[in-house]
Amino acid sequence: METLANIARELLAAGTVQTVIGYGHGSGEAALTRTHTQTQARAVFIRDVAKAGSLIFDASCQQNLAVYLMKPEVRRLGKAALVATPAALRTILQLAAENQVSDHDLLALAVNGQGEVALLATLAAIEAHVAALDNDLKPGEIAELQKYAALDLEQRRQFWEEQFSRCLKCYACRGACPLCYCSRCTVECNQPQWIPVPAHDLGNLEWNVMRAMHLAGRCVNCGDCSRACPVGIPLHLLNQKLISEVLDNFDSRSGMAAKADNAMSTFKPDDPEDFIR
Amino acid sequence: MESDKKLIGRSELEKLFSQWQSQGTRILAPKKNNDTIDFALVTTLAEVSLDQVQTVQSAKTSVFPRVEELFSFTSRDGRVVIRERDRNALPATVLFGVRPCDAAAFAALKAIFTWDSPDDLFSARMEKMTVIAVSCARADAYCFCTSVGGGPGATAGSDMLLTETGPGEYLAEIVSEKGLMAVGETSGLRPCPANVNKEAHLAKLEPAFAREKVAPALARLFDDAAFWAEQSLRCLGCGACAYVCPTCACFDIQDEGGGSGQRLRCWDSCGFGLFTLHTSGHNPRPVQSQRWRQRLMHKFAYMPERQQVLGCVGCGRCSRACPVDMNILEHVRSITEAKP
Amino acid sequence: MSMAGIFKPYLMKIEHIIDETPDVKTMRLAFADEQEGRNFAFRTGQFGEYSVFGEGECTFCIASPPTRRGYIECTFRKMGRVTSSLAGLEPGETIGFRGPYGNIFPIHEWEKKNLLFIAGGIALPPMRSVIWNVLDLRDRYKDITIVYGARTVADLVYKRELTEWAGRADVKVITTVDPGGETEDWKGEIGFVPTVLDKAAPAIASRDTVAVVCGPPVMIKFTFPVLTKLGFKPEAIFTTLENRMKCGVGKCGRCNVGKYFVCKDGPVFTLAQLKDMPQEY
Numbered sequence: 059m060e061t062l063a064n065i066a067r068e069l070l071a072a073g074t075v076q077t078v079i080g081y082g083h084g085s086g087e088a089a090l091t092r093t094h095t096q097t098q099a100r101a102v103f104i105r106d107v108a109k110a111g112s113l114i115f116d117a118s119c120q121q122n123l124a125v126y127l128m129k130p131e132v133r134r135l136g137k138a139a140l141v142a143t144p145a146a147l148r149t150i151l152q153l154a155a156e157n158q159v160s161d162h163d164l165l166a167l168a169v170n171g172q173g174e175v176a177l178l179a180t181l182a183a184i185e186a187h188v189a190a191l192d193n194d195l196k197p198g199e200i201a202e203l204q205k206y207a208a209l210d211l212e213q214r215r216q217f218w219e220e221q222f223s224r225c226l227k228c229y230a231c232r233g234a235c236p237l238c239y240c241s242r243c244t245v246e247c248n249q250p251q252w253i254p255v256p257a258h259d260l261g262n263l264e265w266n267v268m269r270a271m272h273l274a275g276r277c278v279n280c281g282d283c284s285r286a287c288p289v290g291i292p293l294h295l296l297n298q299k300l301i302s303e304v305l306d307n308f309d310s311r312s313g314m315a316a317k318a319d320n321a322m323s324t325f326k327p328d329d330p331e332d333f334i335r
Numbered sequence: 336m337e338s339d340k341k342l343i344g345r346s347e348l349e350k351l352f353s354q355w356q357s358q359g360t361r362i363l364a365p366k367k368n369n370d371t372i373d374f375a376l377v378t379t380l381a382e383v384s385l386d387q388v389q390t391v392q393s394a395k396t397s398v399f400p401r402v403e404e405l406f407s408f409t410s411r412d413g414r415v416v417i418r419e420r421d422r423n424a425l426p427a428t429v430l431f432g433v434r435p436c437d438a439a440a441f442a443a444l445k446a447i448f449t450w451d452s453p454d455d456l457f458s459a460r461m462e463k464m465t466v467i468a469v470s471c472a473r474a475d476a477y478c479f480c481t482s483v484g485g486g487p488g489a490t491a492g493s494d495m496l497l498t499e500t501g502p503g504e505y506l507a508e509i510v511s512e513k514g515l516m517a518v519g520e521t522s523g524l525r526p527c528p529a530n531v532n533k534e535a536h537l538a539k540l541e542p543a544f545a546r547e548k549v550a551p552a553l554a555r556l557f558d559d560a561a562f563w564a565e566q567s568l569r570c571l572g573c574g575a576c577a578y579v580c581p582t583c584a585c586f587d588i589q590d591e592g593g594g595s596g597q598r599l600r601c602w603d604s605c606g607f608g609l610f611t612l613h614t615s616g617h618n619p620r621p622v623q624s625q626r627w628r629q630r631l632m633h634k635f636a637y638m639p640e641r642q643q644v645l646g647c648v649g650c651g652r653c654s655r656a657c658p659v660d661m662n663i664l665e666h667v668r669s670i671t672e673a674k675p
Numbered sequence: 676m677s678m679a680g681i682f683k684p685y686l687m688k689i690e691h692i693i694d695e696t697p698d699v700k701t702m703r704l705a706f707a708d709e710q711e712g713r714n715f716a717f718r719t720g721q722f723g724e725y726s727v728f729g730e731g732e733c734t735f736c737i738a739s740p741p742t743r744r745g746y747i748e749c750t751f752r753k754m755g756r757v758t759s760s761l762a763g764l765e766p767g768e769t770i771g772f773r774g775p776y777g778n779i780f781p782i783h784e785w786e787k788k789n790l791l792f793i794a795g796g797i798a799l800p801p802m803r804s805v806i807w808n809v810l811d812l813r814d815r816y817k818d819i820t821i822v823y824g825a826r827t828v829a830d831l832v833y834k835r836e837l838t839e840w841a842g843r844a845d846v847k848v849i850t851t852v853d854p855g856g857e858t859e860d861w862k863g864e865i866g867f868v869p870t871v872l873d874k875a876a877p878a879i880a881s882r883d884t885v886a887v888v889c890g891p892p893v894m895i896k897f898t899f900p901v902l903t904k905l906g907f908k909p910e911a912i913f914t915t916l917e918n919r920m921k922c923g924v925g926k927c928g929r930c931n932v933g934k935y936f937v938c939k940d941g942p943v944f945t946l947a948q949l950k951d952m953p954q955e956y
Contacts, residue, residue: 084660085477099660126569130622131564131568224371226578226579227574227578227602228574228577228604229573230571230656234571254589255587257401257602285658286571289373289392406683408729410769413768413769415769417684419679450925451939452924454680585928586927587921588682588921590726590731591729593729596729598728598731610928612919614758615754617892619918619956620955629955633931
């Protein structure tokens with residue numbers, strides 16, 4: 059990862075950025091009780107040129123680091139260069155479209171599987187870079203979705219009831235999601251009490267459905283909600299389903315442009331409304 | 336009572352399971368569900384999973400469920416009637432297959448729930464539960480029971496501890512009257528020969544930090560805001576660590592059901608931003624670094640000082656569950672090693 | 676059925692409601708079960724959990740003095756889910772009450788001393804309990820001075836009692852409102868509580884005097900230095916912490932500050948004790 063370390067050193071030394079948000083070595087060792095291999099990388103915040111050498115990038119670097127762009131503690135560190143996977147790049151564009159980051163707030167260091175790094179200094183550069191990537195659902199993801207699409211309504215209800223019955227309401231999905239940045243979440247509003255607080259069947263159903271709906275037309279499919287869930291609920295399925303619905307109904311895809319109308323909060327006279335029955 | 340050592344085979348254990356079943360005792364044990372292994376109701380030994388180092392969640396749900404009814408009420412025409420749950424109707428439970436660290440965790444829960452104003456609902460559940468733990472033959476990199484006073488074969492908190500000494504063959508240490516009762520009249524227990532070497536069948540786990548150094552180091556570091564900010568920078572402020580922890584017991588109280596409903600107790604976490612928020616908008620712990628510090632202080636400084644028990648048993652669940660790899664062992668070790 | 680669980684509340688009938696300000700009410704509550712009422716005792720400084728069934732519980736002090744038996748009073752501002760529904764209730768309706776919880780103002784240790792009460796806004800209720808308590812035992816204490824301020828004249832609670840106290844020869848009362856909060860006919864002081872206290876200081880003895888301070892965190896923060904400057908020792912300055920609480924019995928974790936639980940070891944603390952605690956209140 060010499061390229062990444064060198065770029066980080068240069069950016070820090072020149073004072074172009076005050077911090078590089080990237081990946082470093084984590085605890086490692088896959089835990090045997092998890093549905094997924096525990097990530098062996100962890101987020102690091104490099105502010106010192108001498109520490110740039112600890113940056114890594116490999117297949118274990120999956121966390122969407124854009125989540126930290128919305129953390130006040132990280133924002134206070136100054137301008138950041140963000141080591142960005144394709145999903146993180148889409149997140150930056152979506153955050154820009156939602157007026158949460160603006161041009162020149164940050165730099166993106168786009169990394170790919172071959173260890174190549176592209177320094178993207180503007181939102182326009184990020185847009186161009188993202189446009190050239192394959193942003194569609196992967197064949198495996200499509201196959202998984204089709205498997206659930208084939209279930210009838212009753213089977214789907216049973217499937218999700220069983221999944222949500224394990225939900226602890228620990229809000230790891232919300233914490234890991236870079237687009238769940240509300241300072242006061244709906245679940246914390248109690249006048250009225252929109253969502254029951256306890257982690258019982260109704261509370262869990264309403265919480266997970268509400269979160270999915272709040273991400274409809276916004277989620278960029280980074281998968282961090284599923285990766286974060288300690289009890290292995292496949293939350294990404296809800297989001298992917300909504301991504302494909304929004305695409306089919308509104309020909310709209312989140313995370314592609316720094317200026318975009320959100321499909322779910324924009325009225326257009328020619329919107330097809332055949333889903334309202 | 337003096338611990339009683341016996342030998343028991345898998346087939347006798349299976350008989351014990353049917354014996355508990357016939358007595359109407361519910362059995363909670365680690366069970367594979369989808370790809371996760373967690374405590375669930377089982378009826379036979381065959382359903383129990385004992386290969387994992389640890390379950391995802393802790394066994395605290397057996398005495399401190401994630402949601403529980405404190406009482407129900409009806410409120411009609413100005414008349415309120417409160418109905419408390421019959422404590423005697425709480426199910427007798429055998430908690431089977433917990434690890435020694437999990438068994439040790441009940442001491443911390445007891446300390447929280449029974450100091451000064453004993454919580455009878457908790458105590459009633461605790462009273463009706465028999466803890467049968469299984470020693471650890473393996474540990475992983477997240478385990479650190481030996482750093483916090485426990486061990487892969489420790490009996491503290493168990494009523495009976497099983498250690499696998501050969502395929503399907505267990506050393507059974509009966510530690511309490513409850514353990515004795517659980518075994519009941521079964522004839523399958525054989526005397527334990529003197530040459531059974533329990534230690535040889537236990538995981539080897541070197542202590543990773545000096546326990547006695549933690550509280551003084553925390554006291555020294557308390558006001559070092561930069562240290563805590565640095566430690567917690569990648570923390571997302573979710574509750575995964577607290578909810579899988581066997582000793583975390585912070586809770587919320589919520590009413591549901593309007594005029595005829597329940598008052599519920601449900602889990603909460605000191606890591607959430609709104610946990611300490613005053614109605615006025617003032618928040619005593621407004622930033623994540625303070626909340627992270629509170630978590631460590633509570634477990635490693637306040638509880639030992641106030642309740643003479645550590646709030647951590649070294650099970651490593653929080654580190655395994657953390658979406659951003661906030662490894663508690665590493666953090667505590669770095670606290671003990673921080674330059675004053 | 677064993678003893679009642681620790682979360683089971685007493686049922687209380689609302690006897691009487693006073694509108695203190697547009698959004699602050701005082702409720703007088705009587706025990707629905709007379710036997711429970713006769714057995715109930717508390718001491719000044721303690722608090723309770725008040726509940727509207729179906730909405731939840733909220734925490735306030737007991738605002739009446741223990742010297743008045745047979746009822747308790749609470750004063751609250753309509754803020755959140757529970758206080759809003761509580762504010763909508765009428766006399767005759769039933770609510771829940773758990774308590775008494777927490778420690779007390781050690782008024783027996785204050786005998787033969789001067790007492791200085793300093794309060795701001797909605798923090799007069801815990802003070803009212805102790806003020807009536809010492810007034811009901813008036814001959815045991817020397818000078819009693821009350822300094823009370825609110826944002827505006829409309830926000831002053833217990834207006835009738837303030838008038839009553841001010842009318843007594845054996846009590847000195849100074850009321851103030853924040854600059855801009857005064858009305859045409861306002862006769863009291865204008866200024867923030869710490870400033871007014873500083874101005875009034877020459878007339879207030881600090882020797883053999885106990886100061887009791889209740890108010891929002893910012894008022895308390897600026898009042899302590901004034902008292903220290905006047906020569907008050909940290910052991911002679913008392914306050915009540917208003918940390919968020921849910922259980923009241925030292926378990927839910929919310930009010931934990933250092934090794935202390937505000938609901939168990941407080942809510943009453945001396946400045947000496949506060950200095951020994953993390954600044955997390």
